[in-house]
Amino acid sequence: MLESISQEVKTWVLKPLIWAMVAISVKLAVQSRRNKITLGIVITSFITGVGSAYLFSDYVSGAFSHEVQPLIIGIIAISGEKIGEYILYKINFDSFLDILIKIFKK
Numbered sequence: 001m002l003e004s005i006s007q008e009v010k011t012w013v014l015k016p017l018i019w020a021m022v023a024i025s026v027k028l029a030v031q032s033r034r035n036k037i038t039l040g041i042v043i044t045s046f047i048t049g050v051g052s053a054y055l056f057s058d059y060v061s062g063a064f065s066h067e068v069q070p071l072i073i074g075i076i077a078i079s080g081e082k083i084g085e086y087i088l089y090k091i092n093f094d095s096f097l098d099i100l101i102k103i104f105k106k
Contacts, residue, residue, distance in 0.1 A: 016073050019073040053073050053076050
């Protein structure tokens with residue numbers, strides 16, 4: 001029983017988590033050479049990147065061979081992080097919150 005639990009933890013948590021964190025770390029290292037990186041950027045990058053890789057880890061483990069899974073997980077993590085960055089930083093988040101506050105005050 002304990003062996004199956006440890007195998008499940010390894011398959012569903014550790015594999016996508018490690019490769020996603022490596023991919024996001026490399027992406028942030030490259031980005032830091034061009035732009036200033038703040039703690040908020042680092043935290044949101046890891047949350048969105050690792051979260052998206054974890055969400056798709058079931059599909060990746062079933063659809064791809066073990067040799068290419070780290071690459072696919074890294075691509076998903078970086079893509080998820082870039083989509084999250086676009087949503088949070090390119091769309092004016094402050095004005096979006098102001099609109100929501102105005103709607104809920106009515």
